[in-house]
Amino acid sequence: MHGRRSPVSEVGWDSDPLVAGWAGLPSLSGDLRADVCVVGLGGSGLAAVGEVLRRGLSVVGLDAGRVAAGAAGRNGGFLLAGPAIAIHQAEAGWGLDAALALYRQTLAEIAELARLLGPGVVRQAGSLRIAGLPGEPADAAEEADRDKELADCEQQYQAMLRHGIAVQRYDGELGRGLFLPGDAAMNPARRALGLATLYSAQARLFEHSPVTAIDGGQVRTAAGTVSAGLVVVAVDGRLELLLPELAGRVRTARLQMLATEPMRPGRLPCPVYGRWGYDYAQQDAAGRVYVGGGRDHFVEQEWTHLTAPTAGVQAWIEQVAARFTGGPVRVSHRWAASVGYTPDARPLVTEARPGVVACGGYNGTGNLVGPVAARAAVALGLDGTAPPDCFTR
Ligand SMILES: Cc1cc2nc3c(=O)[nH]c(=O)nc-3n(C[C@H](O)[C@H](O)[C@H](O)COP(=O)(O)OP(=O)(O)OC[C@H]3O[C@@H](n4cnc5c(N)ncnc54)[C@H](O)[C@@H]3O)c2cc1C
Structure with a gap:
């Protein structure tokens, strides 16, 4: 960069x-x-x-x-069960059997990784999906989007309950959304x-x-x-x-992340993702916070085979990091890598x-x-x- x-x-x-x-x-x-x-x-x-x-x-x-x-x-080190899209959306697009089969196999994959590698690598802490980002919305548009996402969280909640997948409503320091106890995190x-x-x-x-x-x-x-x-x-x-x-x-896209200097632990008890999953953060045992996101704001430029981080995306992620941690951050590392998308x-x-x-x-x-x-x-x-x-x- x-x-x-x-x-x-x-x-x-x-x-x-x-x-x-x-x-x-x-x-x-x-x-x-x-x-x-x-x-x-x-x-x-x-x-x-x-x-x-x-x-x-x-x-x-x-x-x-x-x-x-x-x-x-x-x-990001998130071990989120299920496909890239939420279970109720996968159910609508692919059919219930296909969506549920993938959900169950990915849950089993967490258990298998934990068995093979132990709790030192696989942290079975659950995950938080929150509507929007932590903190006050910057404007009316952000507030409206958060309300819309909260309604989507509720749909996900109902779908998961229907299919016997563990889920709880979340209302706490980071905002409102869902806690998914079956998920995990890792380096x-x-x-x-x-x-x-x-x-x-x-x-x-x-x-x-x-x-x-x-x-x-x-x-x-x-x-x-x-x-x-x-x-x-x-x-x-x-x-x-x-x-x-x-x-x-x-089709190949670049995704970018950063890591902060170690910070006081406690605010992010498990991996947390917000704003429709576009932005995400987790804190490791040493206190470093790992943050990524912004894909939706940089769609065209990130259809690339390049893997160097860029100033624009990193600036977005840095302000996301401040929202997740509740204050300014000191960045120690920045990087990017390629992933593949399908239609x-x-x-x-x-x-x-x-x-x-x-x-x-x-x-x-x-x-x-x-x-x-x-x-x-x-x-x-x-x-x-x-x-x-x-x-x-
Ligand atoms: C910034 C970022 C954040 C992400 N966050 C998450 C997350 O939190 N949770 C999640 O589930 N997913 C996340 N993803 C997606 C996830 O990382 C990938 O989908 C997954 O790691 C793909 O792993 P893979 O083994 O299939 O392939 P890759 O890691 O893409 O590739 C496997 C290997 O192939 C090798 N390779 C490539 N070309 C050749 C060649 N010609 N010869 C030999 N070897 C070759 C590469 O060196 C590489 O080591 C994220 C991705 C990025 C970039």
């Missing part, structure tokens, strides 16, 4: 000692053979690796950079590095090995190849650069080429949906099982 707004243009999560101390994995050199090759070692690719191992097959995993070098290690880099550590005992995983071509069961990097019966491409943003035939089915908010699980399945297009919310999609991609590739209706095939 350029200009005076940039104290440190790097990822706040990486200041965690366990992330900063990551010993790294080798890069690929030479020619390997495996049952399955997974391209992309974010949360989704690592779930695919775990699924292949569970089936007793051999797997090689490749990442262009460090594990979770992309959005999987650079996001996303720690999640991915933790999974890579678990799986590297059985899987052959490589970092700093960008894939340059995938054809005829062969995956190529600059210094080696992997021959595999199935290739699973688990890349959310920039997927259409690796598999150009998916252009038009997924109807339904993620993609598809056979892109013979022997090559791909998953991505999580519409800004892939921490839980991504692993669910990745397992569906493995089942599609190995068993020919059609992905469930919550995905576009």
Whole structure:
């Protein structure tokens, strides 16, 4: 990022000692053979690796950079059950069965992550959806939008009650909205590095090995190849650069965040999102507040493959941070990453080429949906099982 707004243009999560101390994995050199090759070692690719191992097959995993070098290690760290759109909207758009199936699988994914990684990584604190942003509305338009969103919260509340999903109305210091006790939060880099550590005992995983071509069961990097019966491409943003035939089915956008210097804990007891989910914040155990948002205010300029933060979006996020924390903030880190969007908010699980399945297009919310999609991609590739209706095939 350029200009005076940039104290440190790097990822706040990486200041965690366990992330900063990551010993790294080798890069690929030479020619390997495996049952399955997974391209992309974010949360989704690592779930695919775990699924292949569970089936007793051999797997090689490749990442262009460090594990979770992309959005999987650079996001808000929210583990929100359900699809990118609220359950009542998904129900209206996709049908009840598809919406509920995804909701239940993502709840199960939180439980599985907590089992694998423990409470040090997965904080099962619930989440807060509030109408608008904390604090007084700046003008009549903001007030009207907040009222509209409060009515939408009520619709979500009624839908969740109907379907037996835990939910409570919230009316407190941060405003009014809903508390969703089943949700959780994490440092996303720690999640991915933790999974890579678990799986590297059985899987052959490589970092700093960008894939340059995938054809005829062969995956190529600059210094080696992997021959595999199935290739699973688990890349959310920039997927259409690796598999150009998916252009038009997924579109890449940049999302931006910042982290603050440690602040007094207490005001944000769990991850909180407001203004229709566009703005969000969570505070970690060290007191740092991680804040992102503004996508709706910068739609056109953020349809980009670039991943550097920009002054305009960062200025928006900084004032959002002040609303969430209740006062001015001191920013320590600013960053951005690529994510994929689909036309109807339904993620993609598809056979892109013979022997090559791909998953991505999580519409800004892939921490839980991504692993669910990745397992569906493995089942599609190995068993020919059609992905469930919550995905576009
Ligand atoms: C700022 C921001 C905030 C977000 N907040 C949240 C949130 O709070 N909750 C939530 O659920 N979602 C959130 N998201 C979305 C979420 O981060 C993504 O949907 C999810 O992390 C995607 O993970 P992934 O493993 O599918 O793919 P990615 O992380 O996109 O990619 C996986 C890996 O593929 C690798 N790769 C790419 N090209 C190649 C290649 N040619 N060869 C080899 N490897 C390659 C990358 O290096 C990367 O490590 C946010 C995203 C951003 C950017």
